Amino acid sequence: MTLPDILTRAPVIPVLVVDDVAHAVPLGRALVAGGLPVLEVTLRTPVALDCIRAMSGIEGAIVGAGTVLNRQMRRAAAEAGAKFVVSPGLIEGEGPDGPAPLLPGVATATELMAGLAAGFTHFKLFPANIVGGVDALKAYQSPFQQAKFCPTGGVGAKNAAEYLALPNVICVGGSWVAPADAVRAGDWDRITALAREAAALAPRAPA
Numbered sequence: 001m002t003l004p005d006i007l008t009r010a011p012v013i014p015v016l017v018v019d020d021v022a023h024a025v026p027l028g029r030a031l032v033a034g035g036l037p038v039l040e041v042t043l044r045t046p047v048a049l050d051c052i053r054a055m056s057g058i059e060g061a062i063v064g065a066g067t068v069l070n071r072q073m074r075r076a077a078a079e080a081g082a083k084f085v086v087s088p089g090l091i092e093g094e095g096p097d098g099p100a101p102l103l104p105g106v107a108t109a110t111e112l113m114a115g116l117a118a119g120f121t122h123f124k125l126f127p128a129n130i131v132g133g134v135d136a137l138k139a140y141q142s143p144f145q146q147a148k149f150c151p152t153g154g155v156g157a158k159n160a161a162e163y164l165a166l167p168n169v170i171c172v173g174g175s176w177v178a179p180a181d182a183v184r185a186g187d188w189d190r191i192t193a194l195a196r197e198a199a200a201l202a203p204r205a206p207a
């Protein structure tokens with residue numbers, strides 16, 4: 001599955017920090033049930049790779065890894081079953097294709113140019129709300145017509161629609177659909193409800 005295929009599956013990619021592997025499958029199922037099949041499990045906890053392994057068995061889920069900072073993490077994520085990987089920045093020497101397709105983060109025009117030169121067309125704008133948000137993406141539209149974005153970082157229920165209305169945004173990422181307190185409490189119904197609201201957020205730009 002190509003990165004554009006994955007990024008156009010749903011308007012929102014939940015960014016997940018899972019501390020307890022026992023939460024992984026019910027959390028993933030709750031999000032998929034709400035209409036968000038593409039799940040980014042950040043490699044920020046010791047159990048993250050185990051969570052990716054477990055969640056990859058969820059019917060309908062497309063599980064990837066986030067917070068991938070280097071080539072080794074990319075390989076480990078792919079070996080655990082990640083169908084895509086997301087990085088907060090560009091990874092030196094790593095291109096779009098590899099053990100799993102890479103969505104790299106950019107924060108400036110210079111980084112975007114480096115990414116385009118490395119063959120990337122799809123980028124995570126990160127941290128979106130700090131590096132210019134909607135206004136930056138509007139400004140990138142004309143000089144970087146081939147670039148498509150998944151803004152992440154400070155995106156939530158209040159501003160996601162504004163991002164998704166832009167022609168160069170194909171999806172957004174964010175943690176708001178899986179609040180830590182709801183995960184801890186096992187409140188999967190609340191998470192499904194949040195996912196359902198997020199899944200209804202289209203329209204979005206073509207890949």
Ligand code: 3PG
Binds near residue numbers: 173
């Ligand atoms: C992150 O790195 O945690 C993601 O960018 C999510 O950011 P958010 O918590 O602001 O949605």
